[in-house]
Amino acid sequence: MSDAKPIWIRDPLAILADGAERGVVVRDGRIVELVPAGGAPATADVAVFDAGDHVVLPGLINTHHHFYQTLTRALPAAMDRELFPWLQALYPVWAKLTPDVLELAVTVAMAELLLSGCTTTTDHHYVFPSGLEDAVDIEVAVARRLGVRVLLTRGSMNLSQRDGGLPPDSVVQDEDTILADSARVVARHHQRGADAMVQIALAPCSPFSVSTSLMRATADLADKLDVRLHTHLAETEDENRFCQEMYGCRPLDYLEQCGWLNARTWLAHGIFFNADEMKRLGRAKTTISHCACSNQLLASGCCPVCEMEEAGVGIGIGVDGSASNDGSNLMQEVRAAFLLQRARYGVTKVSHKDALRWATKGSAACVGRPELGEIAVGKAADLALFRLDELRFSGHGDPLAALVLCGAHRADRVMVAGKWAVIDGAIPGLDVADLIHRHSSAARAMQAG
Numbered sequence: 001m002s003d004a005k006p007i008w009i010r011d012p013l014a015i016l017a018d019g020a021e022r023g024v025v026v027r028d029g030r031i032v033e034l035v036p037a038g039g040a041p042a043t044a045d046v047a048v049f050d051a052g053d054h055v056v057l058p059g060l061i062n063t064h065h066h067f068y069q070t071l072t073r074a075l076p077a078a079m080d081r082e083l084f085p086w087l088q089a090l091y092p093v094w095a096k097l098t099p100d101v102l103e104l105a106v107t108v109a110m111a112e113l114l115l116s117g118c119t120t121t122t123d124h125h126y127v128f129p130s131g132l133e134d135a136v137d138i139e140v141a142v143a144r145r146l147g148v149r150v151l152l153t154r155g156s157m158n159l160s161q162r163d164g165g166l167p168p169d170s171v172v173q174d175e176d177t178i179l180a181d182s183a184r185v186v187a188r189h190h191q192r193g194a195d196a197m198v199q200i201a202l203a204p205c206s207p208f209s210v211s212t213s214l215m216r217a218t219a220d221l222a223d224k225l226d227v228r229l230h231t232h233l234a235e236t237e238d239e240n241r242f243c244q245e246m247y248g249c250r251p252l253d254y255l256e257q258c259g260w261l262n263a264r265t266w267l268a269h270g271i272f273f274n275a276d277e278m279k280r281l282g283r284a285k286t287t288i289s290h291c292a293c294s295n296q297l298l299a300s301g302c303c304p305v306c307e308m309e310e311a312g313v314g315i316g317i318g319v320d321g322s323a324s325n326d327g328s329n330l331m332q333e334v335r336a337a338f339l340l341q342r343a344r345y346g347v348t349k350v351s352h353k354d355a356l357r358w359a360t361k362g363s364a365a366c367v368g369r370p371e372l373g374e375i376a377v378g379k380a381a382d383l384a385l386f387r388l389d390e391l392r393f394s395g396h397g398d399p400l401a402a403l404v405l406c407g408a409h410r411a412d413r414v415m416v417a418g419k420w421a422v423i424d425g426a427i428p429g430l431d432v433a434d435l436i437h438r439h440s441s442a443a444r445a446m447q448a449g
Helices: 067-072 083-094 099-115 135-146 175-189 212-225 237-247 251-257 275-284 292-297 305-310 330-345 352-366 399-405 432-448
Strands: 007-010 023-027 030-034 047-050 054-058 060-062 118-125 149-156 198-204 229-233 265-269 287-290 315-317 383-387 413-416 419-422
Touching (some): 054 399, 118 135, 237 251, 251 275, 330 352, 330 399
Parallel strands (some): 149 198, 287 315
Antiparallel strands (some): 383 413
């Protein structure tokens, strides 16, 4: 228990919660009280944070990312390419990753996410050139330093170009090495329970970069260790063709054959599932991370979120890698998902509240954390507070709608586990100018080397 006073986040301009018109009280990392209109806290001796200029959301949850890709944003060699040739252009650059450079990339990604109102993020790191064996450990250290909640995945690739896969030999590992290190990082870093700040999942990269043996062994290990599973699936038509040619079946059939079609699994993209496959996903309680910006930039297609939800499939939001999204801003991703799905389904099917729900409760389901993603008593005190004092918001009516429709992009305050991780639009102790300088220099050297 902490000696700190409970905090009453008082009288917000708007809040995404019913019965909390006068705000919320947080104590010891959890929400302990919703204060209704006309009410006052029953909790004694509270410290007050005046939220009269703020719209309060549950902390946003990012369900798919590749932090290291902040080093290859808008890379000319990879521009205007679809997924497979895009990957082939980037793998040789990513093969030059070093521990120091990865630490910069991870710090940039996590900082950008925090500043956009993200309180929990996943990462899918699957590139392990020689010397970068401790990649997940590096990510854990950065997360603890910045105070963000994470579900980091120990990714993997063991099918290189010589095996018929896409990546070069220099970035893949053998199955025994992958499984041993997967067990190591879970044992060292994975925390359990509703207060966990660091969790680990296992994440073979994709059907076209991982062997069937590794897919099955990873599913068995995840079951043994009781951790989640993650991979890319049904992102492109090329993937469908690859699976048909290599395995004689569609990607979801292959996933099921490997022991992955269950509630432990969440999948990135999910664009090319048919109606029967969506029902199977729903029955299995397998969830989907919708990555709107990346899918548009790579022209991969559009995740059919309404049909998915009608089939019982949970939908979360992911920014995806910064080499395909070229950004790590989760609030902007909410708007992109809203606009993309509104264009697909029309004004009566998709609202701004749907997009916010995907990035909060929906994303919480993807990461297996029911205590996150909602402002309610007993839930984690993970909150994102936005001001509406920029030109883009001038003249707004509904404050919650304005966040999405007018394009909020930067949180003023962010609370993670009851502690302020962003204050006045900045991360305490982080020298952003110095970080940009060092990160940009590292990116230029890696791209040119």
